[in-house]
Amino acid sequence: MRASQEDFESAMNQVKLLKKDPGNEVKLRLYALYKQATEGPCNMPKPGVFDFINKAKWDAWNALGSLPKETARQNYVDLVSSLTSSESSSQVKPGADREQQEYENLVVTSEDGITKIMFNRPTRKNAISTQMYQEIMLALKAASKDDSTITVVTGNGDYYCSGNDLANFTDIPPGGVEEKAKQSAIMLRDFVGTFIDFPKPLIAVVNGPAVGISVTILGLFDAVYASDRATFHTPFSHLGLSPEGCASYTFPKIMGPAKATEMLIFGKKLTAGEACAQGLVTEVFPDSTFQKEVWTRLKAYSKLPPNSMRISKQVIRNMEKEKLHAVNAEESSVLQERWLSDECINATMNFLSKKAKL
Ligand SMILES: CCCC/C=C/CC(=O)SCCNC(=O)CCNC(=O)[C@H](O)C(C)(C)COP(=O)(O)OP(=O)(O)OC[C@H]1O[C@@H](n2cnc3c(N)ncnc32)[C@H](O)[C@@H]1OP(=O)(O)O
Secondary structure (H helix, E strand, O other): OHHHOHHHHHHHHHHHHHOOOOHHHHHHHHHHHHHHHOOOOOOOOOOOOOOOHHHHHHHHHOOOOOOOHHHHHHHHHHHHHHHHHHHHHOOOOOOOOOOOOOOOEEEEEOOOOOOEEEOOHHHHHEEEEHHHHHHHHHHHHHHHHHOOEEEEEEOOOOEEEEOOHHHHHOOOOOHHHHHHHHHHHHHHHHHHHHHHHHOOOOOEEEEEOOOOOOHHHHHHHOOEEEOOOEEEEOHHHOOOOOOOOHHHHHHHHHHHHHHHHHHOOOEEEEEEHHHHHHOOEEEEOOHHHHHHHHHHHHHHHOOOHHHHHHHHHHHHHHHHHHHHHHHHHHHHHHHHHHHHOOHHHHHHHHHHHOOOOO
C-alpha cells in the first residue's frame, strides 16, 4: 500500500522524537526525500563549492533526479520506519528481567517468553503524555519482532492508567489549535493502529482503575485480567469527547449496544466484576493474590507454541482488521473536531485549573 499524506506527516513527527542522531548521511537522505516528496525535483540553484552544508543538501536532493513525489514520500516513510524500529529493537535486551532505561515513561522487560510493557508515570496515575504515546508504539513494534511469545501491558502504582494526559492539549504548536488537533488525530490513529496490527497474543494486566483510552483499547487485546480493585471508566461525554480506540465498534459487539451506550455515552463506571460479566474482562482476581495468580498463568501460556498462537490470532482477528482500521480513522477524524469544541475545551480547562475531576 502507498504511503498516504497522513503517514508522511506521522513519519515527520517520529523523526523529531528519534533519541539517537541517525548521522549526517541519513539526515541528508531524509532531507532529500522530504524535499522531493513536497516540491518535486531539485529546483534550487547549485550552491557554491565552499558552501559545504548547502552543497551537500543540494547534491542529495539533486541525486533523486525525477523520482516521483509519491515514491519519495513512500521512501521517506520507509526510512523513518526502519530508524524507529532499529532504535526500539536495540532497546530490548535479551535475558533476565532487565529494565529498559531508554524509555522515559515505560518500563519494558523481557523474560520467560513474555515482554512486559509497564506504564510508568505513577505520580500522574499513568496518564499518557504525547511522548508516552510514541514510546508505547515503539515498545509494541519492538515486542512484535522480539523473541517473546506473548506481550503484556500493565501499570506501575495504584492505577492501571488514567487515560489521555489532559495537559497534552496545552502544548500548542505555531500552527495553532487546529494544527494541534490535526497532529493529535494522526497520532491517535497511529497509536490505535499499532494495537490493531499487533501480531502476537496481547494481554492486559489491569492492576487498578483504568480510564479513557486505556479502557477503549482493551477491545483490541486478546485477554484482559483484572484485579478486583480495577474499575473501567470512559467519561467521554463529561469531557465533551467521543469514543476512540475502536470502542464505537468493539464495545457494542462485546457487550451489546445498550451496555455499550451506558459506558460510552453516559460514562457509567464499571467495577471489574461488571466488566467481566459484560465480556470486556476475561477474569477477575482478588487484589491480594492478583499478581501471583496472573503471572503464574501467563508463564504457562508463554510456553505454548508461538507460531500456533500467532496464527490462531490471525485467524481470529484478520477478518476484522480492515473494518477496525476504518473505524479508527473515522473516530480519529470525529475527535479532531471535538477537541476544538467549547464542550471539550471547557472540560479540559476545568480539570487543569483543578476545578473538576471525573
Ligand atoms: C491524543 C490522543 C487522545 C486520545 C483521547 C483519549 C480520551 C481519554 O483518555 S479521556 C480520559 C482522560 N482522563 C481523565 O479525564 C482523568 C483525569 N483525572 C482524574 O479525574 C483524576 O486525576 C483521577 C480520578 C484519575 C485520580 O484522582 P485522584 O484524586 O486519585 O488523584 P489525583 O490527585 O487527581 O492525581 C494525581 C496527579 O495526577 C494528575 N493526573 C491524573 N490523571 C491525569 C490525566 N488524565 N491528565 C493529566 N493529569 C492527570 C492529577 O492532576 C494530579 O496532579 P497534581 O498532583 O499536579 O494535582
